[in-house]
Amino acid sequence: MELPLVNMSTCELRSIIRFFTAKNETEVNIHRNLVSVYGEGCMSIQMVRRWRSWFLEGWQNVHDDERSGRPVTATDNAAVAAVRNVVMVWKKPEESAPKKVKVTISAGKVMAIVFWDCKGVLLADYLPPNTTVNAARYCEVLTKLRAAIKRKRPGLLSQKVLLVHDNACPHAARTTQTLLENFKWEIFTHPPYSPELAPSDFHLFPALKLHLEGKHFANDDEVQAEANHWLRRQDTAWYNSGIKKLLQRYQKCLDRNGDYVEKVRDRLVRTDSLVVAVKQQGVLKKTVGEGQVDSSCWPEGGRCPEADQAGLTTALWKWTPEQVSRIVFKNRECPLLTPILTGLSVYLGIMRCLREAVRLKRPERWQNNDWILHVGNARPHTVHVVLQFLAKHSTIQIPHPPYSPDLAPNDFFLYPKLKINLKGRKFDNVDMIQAESKATLRNLSKGDFISCFDNWKKRWNGCIEAGGAYFEKY
Numbered sequence: 297m298e299l300p301l302v303n304m305s306t307c308e309l310r311s312i313i314r315f316f317t318a319k320n321e322t323e324v325n326i327h328r329n330l331v332s333v334y335g336e337g338c339m340s341i342q343m344v345r346r347w348r349s350w351f352l353e354g355w356q357n358v359h360d361d362e363r364s365g366r367p368v369t370a371t372d373n374a375a376v377a378a379v380r381n382v383v384m385v386w387k388k389p390e391e392s393a394p395k396k397v398k399v400t401i402s403a404g405k406v407m408a409i410v411f412w413d414c415k416g417v418l419l420a421d422y423l424p425p426n427t428t429v430n431a432a433r434y435c436e437v438l439t440k441l442r443a444a445i446k447r448k449r450p451g452l453l454s455q456k457v458l459l460v461h462d463n464a465c466p467h468a469a470r471t472t473q474t475l476l477e478n479f480k481w482e483i484f485t486h487p488p489y490s491p492e493l494a495p496s497d498f499h500l501f502p503a504l505k506l507h508l509e510g511k512h513f514a515n516d517d518e519v520q521a522e523a524n525h526w527l528r529r530q531d532t533a534w535y536n537s538g539i540k541k542l543l544q545r546y547q548k549c550l551d552r553n554g555d556y557v558e559k560v561r562d563r564l565v566r567t568d569s570l571v572v573a574v575k576q577q578g579v580l581k582k583t584v585g586e587g588q589v590d591s592s593c594w595p596e597g598g599r600c601p602e603a604d605q606a607g608l609t610t611a612l613w614k615w616t617p618e619q620v621s622r623i624v625f626k627n628r629e630c631p632l633l634t635p636i637l638t639g640l641s642v643y644l645g646i647m648r649c650l651r652e653a654v655r656l657k658r659p660e661r662w663q664n665n666d667w668i669l670h671v672g673n674a675r676p677h678t679v680h681v682v683l684q685f686l687a688k689h690s691t692i693q694i695p696h697p698p699y700s701p702d703l704a705p706n707d708f709f710l711y712p713k714l715k716i717n718l719k720g721r722k723f724d725n726v727d728m729i730q731a732e733s734k735a736t737l738r739n740l741s742k743g744d745f746i747s748c749f750d751n752w753k754k755r756w757n758g759c760i761e762a763g764g765a766y767f768e769k770y
Contacts, residue, residue, distance in 0.1 A: 326348065330344070404425070408423075412527075412538075414536040414539045415532050418445060419437070420524060422520050431466045431470075434472055438475060442479060458484055459481050462490075463486050488699070489674070495539065498541065665690055668694055671696065703759060709748040710737075714733055714736055718733070
């Protein structure tokens with residue numbers, strides 16, 4: 297048997313990994329070949345797996361990038377000699393061992409699932425350490441909730457149970473939906489990315505965290521006992537006020553046509569630079585800041601529902617793209633309108649540019665309208681103006697599940713390739729970054745995009761087979 301080679305460089309090992317990666321070898325086979333030639337300590341299988349994944353993503357360099365910074369002085373000869381002397385002193389048999397610093401236990405985390413109504417808490421369930429909430433665990437909690445409702449609210453199960461929870465993956469999984477159908481419970485629809493509409497997020501948990509802040513507990517049981525004691529101590533009026541806040545927040549959301557706002561003020565904005573005169577019929581007359589508002593461009597003959605920013609935003613979401621564009625061009629310098637109109641005009645401009653690009657680069661699909669748009673469900677993608685613009689031009693959209701970057705081709709294919717190419721590099725300005733990004737995109741082959749869409753289909757099939765449950769690896 298030949299002896300393993302002992303003189304090897306890191307770049308040599310990386311080149312071999314790149315060679316076997318090009319031959320579609322697995323990381324296990326690559327590591328086995330390296331060990332058979334260079335010995336057990338040449339490279340770990342975790343490092344082989346990491347470099348193989350980088351090469352599959354398009355990385356070609358096997359050398360370490362040059363890095364600038366402070367020179368390493370912690371391992372020079374003087375420092376090594378000083379440490380060796382200290383260690384040797386500790387090892388003298390006639391002296392006692394040095395005192396060690398006592399290691400303190402870091403703060404732990406307790407995850408709670410709390411269900412409550414206008415009268416108080418129905419169920420507070422705590423997860424065991426090192427566990428997470430999946431569909432099976434959530435179904436167990438719902439079964440406990442049903443028993444708690446039967447015990448604490450007699451007669452409610454025979455009437456009607458309205459469950460309010462967000463659209464996280466365990467809540468939207470097929471097994472969870474089937475269980476709720478069997479319970480004959482009604483689900484209150486929750487908009488995606490809307491913690492401001494979740495009562496536990498804006499009412500219960502902030503108050504509970506404020507109560508526990510600064511306190512020390514010896515174990516998880518003490519934390520749970522203190523949390524349960526605080527939940528029982530709150531009266532019915534406190535829980536009822538949280539439900540009333542939910543109704544108020546939903547009403548504001550409906551009034552603004554689904555637009556996200558952190559704070560909604562119930563008064564007109566009044567500053568030294570803002571002069572607004574509104575007649576009874578709601579016509580915007582004077583100037584806003586230093587920009588002259590042309591009231592003739594407002595829909596419905598110059599009538600505006602309200603003169604504050606909230607009212608303007610509510611009106612804009614209901615207007616057509618042509619009306620929005622007309623206001624953007626005529627009131628571009630208006631301080632009150634600029635932050636509202638900028639987001640709308642930018643995304644609508646992107647949609648127009650996309651349609652023009654499809655017309656120029658995919659003429660056969662443009663002629664037959666044989667193309668589908670896939671975007672996430674962020675607010676700019678789902679507002680009324682954008683949806684009306686897409687419907688007007690007969691653009692078909694694929695619905696995107698909330699909280700699912702694993703189903704977005706840009707997130708799992710395109711952006712990682714851009715980042716790996718830009719990683720560790722320095723640019724003088726934004727133009728250089730844009731130029732390098734465009735070059736990277738142009739270097740992607742047709743086969744890369746075909747592979748991406750095949751992977752996209754597999755991920756969708758995996759999501760369907762899992763009943764909508766979240767999973768990290770495919």
